[in-house]
Amino acid sequence: MPTITTSYDDLTSLIGKEVTIEELSECLFLHKCLVESVVDDEVTIEVNADRPDMLSAEGIARALRLFMGLEGPRGYSAIRGPVKVKVDSSVLEVRPFILCAVVRGVKLSEEAVRQVMMLQEKLHLTYCRRRMKVSIGVHDLKAVGNEIIYAALPPSQIRFTPLDEVEEMSGDEILTKTEKGREYAHLLRGFQRYPLLYDSEGRVLSMPPIINGNLTRVSSSTTDILLDVTGVDMEAVSKVLNVMALNLAERGGVIESVEVAYPDRLLNSPFLSPIGVEVDLVEASKLIGIEVNVKEAEACLTKMGYFVEKVDDRSIRAWAPPYRCDILHAVDIIEDIAIGYGYDKLSPLIPPSTQVGKELEVTVFSSKIRELMIGFGFQEVLSYVLTSEEVLFHNMLLNPGSAVILENPVSRDYTCLRNWLLPLLLEFLSHNRHASLPQRIFECGDVVVIDEDKPTKTRMIRKIACAICDREVGYEDVQAVLYSLLRNLGFEEWSVEAEDHPSFIKGRVAWLVVKGSKVALLGEINPAVLSSFRLENPVAAFELDVSKLLELKRG
Template identity: 35%
Template sequence: MPTISIEQGVLHALMADAGHQHDVAALEQELPLLGTDIDLCNEESLDIEIFPDRPDLLSAETLARAMRAFLHDEAVSPALPVSAPTTTMTVEDGLEGVRPVILCAIVRGVNLGTDETAKDAAIRRLMDHQEKLHFAVGRGRHRASIGVHDLDHITPPFRAVSTDRAASFVPLGAEQAMTVDEILSEHPKGVAYAHLLEGMDQVPLLLDANNAVLSFPPIINGTHTTVTTATTSMLVDVTGWDLAACEASLHLICLQLEAMGGRVEQVEVIGGAGQGVHPVGAPIHHQLPKDLVRNLLGRAFSIDEATRAFRRMGGDVIEDNDGTYVVAMPRWRLDVLHPVDLIEDLAIGHGYDDLGAAAPRAPAHGQPRPDAHLRRRVRTALVGLGCTEVQSLTLSNHDDQFTRMRWDP
């Protein structure tokens, strides 16, 4: 599971901006109920492991958003506020077998901080969030990889092309132009992720209107697009093979930048597997049968109880029909695949300790096997005679257990 370390001062500031008091003691007691495992929680730092099904908790900003709803009962919208697109990303033919999904968003008015130290820290949090998403959602940049660029240093509209390995540009961290082959064999990021392009004669490049290279996904950005402490507007690109993973990654980076004061603007993607306007701000509506809730949790929920529970989990109940609830959940909640996932959120939001108590309908009483007492007495006698008791591994195989032990079962 990914582990993140967050300064309590950052969480305190984010909570204060939303009008809440940050209580470290309450945080230590209640946050694990949301889906985290706390390694360290003191006045200075919070170190937590995030469960794989909650990648929306991998940054201070997105975690704070979840905390506002779960710990403070704030009605946080499941939607991402977005404005209409003013530019495009054209995906040219030839990328289907190279990098088929290309998505983009623009975020303007980002406030990284009040001084250079705070701005540097914000940039580090943004970069760390990217890498955590690469691991948790992108599966090592295969399913999705993220690039963030200083919008003031590039010229829209943008396009994605496939090119041969002789193409060259100055990558991040270098001072001179390098060919694609040189990047993959010499640049640290190229060496680390060259396997993702193994066997491909063509590679993807993202270009601006002046044909300047923004990014060579999923490897490295161009050096001239680097985000600095002076950056206030950014282009976010997400490329990959899995549309859902790319959409979630794009939303989560935009959420983090929105928490820094940014205004998210859509980009129209023309062509490719991600054709359309992104990011989509509206939540996804799910049908939740009430009978299934009653069968799995052992009780029914009033509309007020269900609404409060889902709001604590970042969603909302928008309709209460005869046999179903219509639940709006954020698009970045990749873990919501089935009504059972909604029921889990309902139980967490309501509180497992408040679901009530009931006796099992089919009680069963365990009892020892007939030979259990004899086995126990034999073990005890052998240990008493000086033998050493060894418990074999629960998971094994026939070869280890029998063939190598020269034992014919």
């Protein structure tokens, strides 16, 4: 959960009423927030991650004024302003979306500036996904003109003094010499051009999503603020702009719209229309546990900043304020009805249970397999689901196959998800070459395979793999273990089909078939594979599809 720090005096000033720490703590707790500590004038608050608008004192004060009945819901609008932004086609391949707003006549103190910067950074770290999805620029509008250009330029053509620096730098120098540049350089890696925001006279405002220019630094003397929000998701860009603009407006500012001219369309931002959602009050009553009628729902939602329209006796249409990024579904409105009503007024009930928890069938089946394998004299090992393509394919003499590959791995040893277990057993043996022989090991666990028919495009399969490493070991040794396992699991009939598999010795590998389905691959490991794992002794192994075997057992 994100935490913010605010001045108690500034917060109560924004609320417009003296509020004790106890009252503040109680009201915030009902909003799923928590006062963590109070040191002198500093209050540290853990904020509900669902409410990005409450990541600064302005948003918290607004929520508390509504909740305490000090004000009612407000409609929001922007007056037309003179600032225009032209979006050049060069930036569409790098960071394609930008929306802007001006907040004019803001009254800023040092604490207010701190809150604005904190809101910007907290949004960056949470809702904006560390600037990958959205990034925010806050500028002193009086430092630049009203005609602004958003384009992408080669790094060598970018020259400006970044925020908190004293000398001009090129685009590449910013990524290597500044703290923010080094932290977020990966967002521009691979691009030949970097986004740049500058006015008609060439004065640079920022290089999104990395850093602002020193020219437009905001201070306590700033009265007119330009907000630029860029990103790769237009909806997220719009929501973040609304949060920033409406929170700043709580400091006495007036919001002006900015004309944003794309190559193919013209927009005026911010978009401050309320968010309308129809709510079934029968469903609300069921979820909250109290009888909710239209009048009750309206009273509760008014305390949360909503306008409410009656649709009929069983439903309403609730209009959420435009700073509410978290409203996705009617259940979000129902939750706000509960908050407006007061969680402390709800009587807890133990839900009736008609079922008793139990282990999944595959878990019970796997436990039996583990017990049998231990009884056969094998030691169970556990390996990570994450592994590398080198282990799965290269060392096993296989062409790269279909595995789930990590887009941004942190280590070359963990670049994909395992799609079979046997390579991991061989890797385990390679790390234990010093141990005495024979080594008889097994692992029963899940693997992940590609399945385009599934919502996640993947499917998990339970498997067991077994390996015997000794000075002399052959196909018959591992076959005896597999046959004994099947008999003890209740299978009496199966057949064996010859197979040609690169990971095994030719002529010493086969599929075991049960009821027409191939369920296990067994054989003697190819010496070249052993060499890849630096194993000096022969290995015989099998890998059995437990999930498929369970399906066959069911009939």
